[in-house]
Amino acid sequence: MTSKHLASVLRKKLSDQKELIGLLPITGFEIFFYLVPLAFLLIISFWMTKDYQPVPIWNLQNYRLVFSDPLVRVAFFRSLIITLTTLVLTVLVAYPFAYGMVFKVPPKYRRLILIAIIAPFWTNYLVRAYSWQLILGGNGVINHFLLSAGFINTPLSILYTHIATRIGLLHFLVTVMVLNLYATMDNIDRSLIEAASDLGAGPFKNFLWITFPLTLHGLAVGTVFVFIFSFTDFVAPSVLGGGTKPVFSQKIVDAAHWTANYSLASALSIAMILVIGIFSC
Amino acid sequence: MRVSFGHSKASGVESRMSQQEHDVVLDQVSKNFGNIVAVDDVSLKVERGSFLTLLGPSGCGKTTTLRLIGGLEFPTKGRIFIKGQDVTDTPPYKRETNLVFQDFALFPHMNVLNNIGFGLRMRGVQKRDVKKKVQEMLDLVELPDVTYRRTNQLSGGQRQRIALSRALILEPAVLLLDEPLGALDAKIRKQMQTELKNLQRKLNRTFVSVTHDQEEAMTMSDEIAIMNNGRIEQVGTPYGVYERPVSRFVANFLGDCNLIEVEVVESRPERVIVREPRLGTFLFHPDRDWQNLRHQENMLMMIRPENITIVQDHQDFPNKIGGRIKALAFKGSITEYVVEAITTEIKLQVQGRSQLNQGDPVLIGWKAEDCYLIP
Numbered sequence: 301m302t303s304k305h306l307a308s309v310l311r312k313k314l315s316d317q318k319e320l321i322g323l324l325p326i327t328g329f330e331i332f333f334y335l336v337p338l339a340f341l342l343i344i345s346f347w348m349t350k351d352y353q354p355v356p357i358w359n360l361q362n363y364r365l366v367f368s369d370p371l372v373r374v375a376f377f378r379s380l381i382i383t384l385t386t387l388v389l390t391v392l393v394a395y396p397f398a399y400g401m402v403f404k405v406p407p408k409y410r411r412l413i414l415i416a417i418i419a420p421f422w423t424n425y426l427v428r429a430y431s432w433q434l435i436l437g438g439n440g441v442i443n444h445f446l447l448s449a450g451f452i453n454t455p456l457s458i459l460y461t462h463i464a465t466r467i468g469l470l471h472f473l474v475t476v477m478v479l480n481l482y483a484t485m486d487n488i489d490r491s492l493i494e495a496a497s498d499l500g501a502g503p504f505k506n507f508l509w510i511t512f513p514l515t516l517h518g519l520a521v522g523t524v525f526v527f528i529f530s531f532t533d534f535v536a537p538s539v540l541g542g543g544t545k546p547v548f549s550q551k552i553v554d555a556a557h558w559t560a561n562y563s564l565a566s567a568l569s570i571a572m573i574l575v576i577g578i579f580s581c
Numbered sequence: 582m583r584v585s586f587g588h589s590k591a592s593g594v595e596s597r598m599s600q601q602e603h604d605v606v607l608d609q610v611s612k613n614f615g616n617i618v619a620v621d622d623v624s625l626k627v628e629r630g631s632f633l634t635l636l637g638p639s640g641c642g643k644t645t646t647l648r649l650i651g652g653l654e655f656p657t658k659g660r661i662f663i664k665g666q667d668v669t670d671t672p673p674y675k676r677e678t679n680l681v682f683q684d685f686a687l688f689p690h691m692n693v694l695n696n697i698g699f700g701l702r703m704r705g706v707q708k709r710d711v712k713k714k715v716q717e718m719l720d721l722v723e724l725p726d727v728t729y730r731r732t733n734q735l736s737g738g739q740r741q742r743i744a745l746s747r748a749l750i751l752e753p754a755v756l757l758l759d760e761p762l763g764a765l766d767a768k769i770r771k772q773m774q775t776e777l778k779n780l781q782r783k784l785n786r787t788f789v790s791v792t793h794d795q796e797e798a799m800t801m802s803d804e805i806a807i808m809n810n811g812r813i814e815q816v817g818t819p820y821g822v823y824e825r826p827v828s829r830f831v832a833n834f835l836g837d838c839n840l841i842e843v844e845v846v847e848s849r850p851e852r853v854i855v856r857e858p859r860l861g862t863f864l865f866h867p868d869r870d871w872q873n874l875r876h877q878e879n880m881l882m883m884i885r886p887e888n889i890t891i892v893q894d895h896q897d898f899p900n901k902i903g904g905r906i907k908a909l910a911f912k913g914s915i916t917e918y919v920v921e922a923i924t925t926e927i928k929l930q931v932q933g934r935s936q937l938n939q940g941d942p943v944l945i946g947w948k949a950e951d952c953y954l955i956p
Contacts, residue, residue, distance in 0.1 A: 494653050498673045499700035499751065509699075512689050541753035 345566035362567035398481035460542030484518025610659030621811035637808035677746035889929035898946035
């Protein structure tokens with residue numbers, strides 16, 4: 301190899317490196333703030349807790365608890381049910397709404413509706429959850445209205461049940477799903493719908509064979525998001541659902557904050573991650 | 582067998598054979614989009630089994646007219662008839678028309694079989710029969726092996742044939758084509774022009790096509806309807822609209838032409854004499870159908886470049902002008918000249934190579950039958 305050849309090879313290697321160097325900051329960030337803590341979590345889940353400190357005694361005790369403790373199991377299924385019902389309701393509400401927005405509403409009104417949907421995102425999710433208390437509570441807006449109109453005699457207990465949890469989750473997730481579906485539907489090539497119509501598809505068949513299949517991709521993405529959010533959310537069940545029927549996320553918080561059983565909390569978290577992973581596939 | 586003479590009236594409703602069947606009839610159709618008038622009082626009749634092209638510049642309303650025939654738009658005014666039935670309010674899925682879209686609009690989430698078979702399945706045809714018919718169709722367009730491929734794996738030419746198959750398999754009374762050759766490479770385009778024309782002849786089905794390409798229209802069509810600003814300027818055979826345009830717009834749109842403003846001096850059925858103050862007097866021999874309907878004094882004399890030749894002084898040409906060659910361009914099979922004659926520039930074309938150079942004096946002329954008068 302001549303020295304000139306060597307020089308050009310080296311130069312090429314260096315320029316390749318330069319491209320990689322550009323990626324370092326974000327990779328470093330991800331590694332440090334995301335992967336490392338996750339690794340810690342994984343490690344701690346196999347340790348024990350003594351005197352409120354994690355101690356590096358390797359064992360599977362925590363996991364045994366996760367899978368056998370009846371309270372944990374109840375909380376898990378409760379989370380799952382809330383998540384799944386929220387998911388179904390979100391789709392049932394968001395899909396027709398998005399469809400109407402894209403295909404039925406005249407363009408000039410569309411922007412207004414979009415703004416109306418996005419506006420709530422300007423307030424913090426936690427704050428909005430608290431404001432639901434005012435609406436759903438015993439003295440809240442709904443009960444006030446129903447009582448004074450004479451529809452009921454005693455106030456409905458919506459707040460501090462998981463109906464309230466679902467309402468809190470729904471109101472956030474429906475808007476997310478609508479935006480997602482709106483983007484998906486708006487991107488559908490209208491000439492495909494026209495072509496189907498020209499070929500003999502009436503409005504219903506057109507929807508069934510053309511529009512709906514083309515939205516499935518976006519719907520899938522939205523569904524995963526809704527699932528993850530509902531399953532892991534801590535705010536809605538706590539603020540609106542009350543503490544009497546804990547969900548899985550609350551169990552993790554219990555373990556971590558109240559009993560300082562970090563190992564257990566870690567194990568629970570890992571379990572949660574696994575569930576989400578399975579669902580996403 | 583349809584026979585057409587060269588002369589056509591403007592506004593399009595011209596059929597001399599009114600006892601023929603018309604598959605498409607547009608009766609004073611207008612279409613507005615808000616304040617924009619896209620189609621303005623259009624009346625048109627398309628004979629069964631003929632190939633009609635709507636030709637015009639972008640924005641002239643031709644695509645909208647096509648969509649009106651297909652039912653993808655509903656007219657603001659007027660009525661539309663397909664095979665004698667009033668379909669003005671009929672939605673596209675109930676009309677006997679099918680449209681081949683400009684970008685083909687093939688369904689990306691279906692393979693070729695399901696794309697072509699879509700219309701049949703909407704009609705409730707059994708899967709087995711659909712498959713058979715689709716395969717026959719693919720053999721017809723010479724693509725027997727692509728049945729299960731996804732549409733994004735095909736080339737432009739293949740996609741066009743799939744789109745065509747998808748529409749033709751339903752055997753519509755009228756096949757509508759929106760710029761059918763627009764998305765193809767120049768090389769394939771010429772070939773497809775003849776193929777489409779042959780297909781139409783073989784199937785003996787009414788085709789209505791839209792294009793802005795004048796050559797495409799002339800090659801494929803039995804009749805051309807030239808549109809401008811939402812109105813039909815002229816309907817006629819390719820020869821008819823080319824040699825006998827009814828307006829300056831039509832004359833200019835279909836190719837190069839020379840337009841000279843003249844004054845009518847004498848007007849008789851068998852000959853018309855016109856004069857241009859500085860260029861002289863010219864003779865025009867009209868066809869049998871010629872009528873100077875409005876007895877106009879001022880008209881445009883149109884001569885196509887290929888009808889003008891270089892003449893020698895002694896030759897007996899009724900129409901002669903002397904001038905100087907301002908520019909010339911050798912184009913291979915022809916040479917184009919621009920001759921400056923007193924006040925006007927005249928374009929002409931001769932076969933083969935040129936013997937003359939820029940600046941040379943030249944005498945040019947044309948026969949009395951080779952020109953035309955436009956109001």
